[in-house]
Amino acid sequence: MSAFPARVDILIVGAGLSGLYQLYHLRKLGFSVTIFEAGGGIGGTWYWNCYPGSRVDTDATNYQLSIDGLWQDWSYATLFPDWQELRKYFAYIDRTLDLGRDISLNTRVVAAEFEEATDEWLVRTQKGDIVRCQFLSFCTGFASKPYIPEFKGLDTFRGRLHHTGTWPQEGVDLRSKRVAVIGTGASGVQVVQEAAPIAQQVTIFQRTPCTALPMGQRKLDIEDIKKMKEGQLKAFTDRKKSYAGHSYDFTDRNMADCTPEEQEELYKQLYARGGFYPLFAGFREIYTDAAANDWVYAMWRDKVRARINDPWLQEKLAPTIKPYPFGTKRLPLEQNYYDLFNQPNVSLIDINENSLTQITPKGIQTADGVEHEFDIIVLATGFDAITGSMTQIDIRGTEGVTIFDKWTAFARTYLGLMTTNFPNMFFTYGTQGPTALSNGPTAAEVQGDWIIHCLEYMRAHGFSRIHAKKEAEEAYTKLVGDLGDQGLWMKVKSWYTGANIPGKTIQHLNFSGGVGVYAEMCRENEANGYEGFELTSGRVSSGPPARSML
Numbered sequence: 001m002s003a004f005p006a007r008v009d010i011l012i013v014g015a016g017l018s019g020l021y022q023l024y025h026l027r028k029l030g031f032s033v034t035i036f037e038a039g040g041g042i043g044g045t046w047y048w049n050c051y052p053g054s055r056v057d058t059d060a061t062n063y064q065l066s067i068d069g070l071w072q073d074w075s076y077a078t079l080f081p082d083w084q085e086l087r088k089y090f091a092y093i094d095r096t097l098d099l100g101r102d103i104s105l106n107t108r109v110v111a112a113e114f115e116e117a118t119d120e121w122l123v124r125t126q127k128g129d130i131v132r133c134q135f136l137s138f139c140t141g142f143a144s145k146p147y148i149p150e151f152k153g154l155d156t157f158r159g160r161l162h163h164t165g166t167w168p169q170e171g172v173d174l175r176s177k178r179v180a181v182i183g184t185g186a187s188g189v190q191v192v193q194e195a196a197p198i199a200q201q202v203t204i205f206q207r208t209p210c211t212a213l214p215m216g217q218r219k220l221d222i223e224d225i226k227k228m229k230e231g232q233l234k235a236f237t238d239r240k241k242s243y244a245g246h247s248y249d250f251t252d253r254n255m256a257d258c259t260p261e262e263q264e265e266l267y268k269q270l271y272a273r274g275g276f277y278p279l280f281a282g283f284r285e286i287y288t289d290a291a292a293n294d295w296v297y298a299m300w301r302d303k304v305r306a307r308i309n310d311p312w313l314q315e316k317l318a319p320t321i322k323p324y325p326f327g328t329k330r331l332p333l334e335q336n337y338y339d340l341f342n343q344p345n346v347s348l349i350d351i352n353e354n355s356l357t358q359i360t361p362k363g364i365q366t367a368d369g370v371e372h373e374f375d376i377i378v379l380a381t382g383f384d385a386i387t388g389s390m391t392q393i394d395i396r397g398t399e400g401v402t403i404f405d406k407w408t409a410f411a412r413t414y415l416g417l418m419t420t421n422f423p424n425m426f427f428t429y430g431t432q433g434p435t436a437l438s439n440g441p442t443a444a445e446v447q448g449d450w451i452i453h454c455l456e457y458m459r460a461h462g463f464s465r466i467h468a469k470k471e472a473e474e475a476y477t478k479l480v481g482d483l484g485d486q487g488l489w490m491k492v493k494s495w496y497t498g499a500n501i502p503g504k505t506i507q508h509l510n511f512s513g514g515v516g517v518y519a520e521m522c523r524e525n526e527a528n529g530y531e532g533f534e535l536t537s538g539r540v541s542s543g544p545p546a547r548s549m550l
């Protein structure tokens, strides 16, 4: 991986799937492109999230890029690959597409400022290097700013305490340890599954029960792989038309038109397939119709309770009364999460009943006065998701506006790709894109294609600047809000709406109209010559970095 030039046409921030996809295509088109990656390796989320059990909740067919010449020779060994397998996939991408020579690792971008005189960005790294680029593309994902709650005494703990999103690269041995896991989202569930078989004791601090679905994990054999390869091209096409960016989609049938037996039979089959099938291949109404949502919750609840011996735990993990609409908080996938609670070394503390009062040198104290002693505390407490990946960087656009100030008040974008006052700056898999409601690689490609085509178009027409018009941004942001309000997402506190972070503005942060609809909007926008964007020409510089700007 090489040193970077002083000026490039396009600087990409982040070497996850989005960043690599854009680097590959833009370089092929003859642009000069560099990726700055904060981590010591490529892989984005799979570099940082190397905690025990970390694995993708998307199946092998869908969790890959569709680049021709890439997918044909790659096969995962498991249906839901873990972080180690995913890192092998990233190494394969790097090798096959020869991307490394344009990636600078350990290069964290801390600031960027737009220079009106040249229509260029000046980007500063943590090490103090400054690079000039005409276009800046943030491929920083939705979960690159870990959230650590302000627990009293956090710094006093004498054991090991780590957030899942910044897990030590060298690993942490959980064997025979007393492990606390705070948080029961996708990360917490994965850690618990890994810790319970080997740790001396695992104590889970739960604030809200998750509604995990069975993963259906299995090893892939030669026959599976052959079948996958045969259907792969169709899967790539289908996923861009679907609601959630997977190769499968909601049933065309209305729930109301089906008999109770037909409804049950459908969900029996979807559960048997595993993964997100019950969520994204069942009835669409579960997202909009409270009664349909109640029905699907009750079915999930009964299946889960049947696996748990202790009635108290049954009620804590799968409450009789639905705690929030099913599917409105990101569902984890589980392999044996609920069964593990039957083990004597696994226990649960409901912090609504018995709150976590402070972290102590020896462990965690709860409101009942008990000090629970631990060797390791795992903070699976999530992220300042979606907007946080960019607002943590000092990004300054025109008129002195920073992205932090703009989005902290109320995040606005046009098409989830650009935001007013930040010309020549794109972002992918972030604010107001399909993001959390989409399979990652699909969103990376749909949004990446729009950016790539736009840059080609600008070059062909001699434009040096693209800027999202304010009225287009207002209209799109309203659309995101209106679509979101048609669903049940506001009925729960979650990172989908910013409600997991104290004080953060609560708003719909995802485009919830579906990936297929979104992709069509992007294609239309491209076809009509980028309506809603102002394209201008005239200011091009290839000069050295202006070190005084930042």
Ligand code: N01
Pocket: 054, 055, 056, 057, 058, 143, 149, 164, 182, 183, 184, 185, 186, 187, 188, 205, 206, 207, 208, 330, 351, 380, 381, 382, 383, 493, 495, 500
């Ligand atoms: O984070 P989360 P995550 N005291 O925000 C709890 C992706 N991911 O890291 O629900 C006590 O979902 C919080 O409680 P509550 C995936 O998209 C992907 O698990 O807010 N508890 C919740 O239980 C996922 O959705 C993979 O009441 C506190 C938990 O911490 C996203 O990352 C694998 C607390 C946070 O859950 C984030 O998942 C893993 C407090 N003060 C993760 N504050 C893949 O497959 C928060 N909590 C790609």
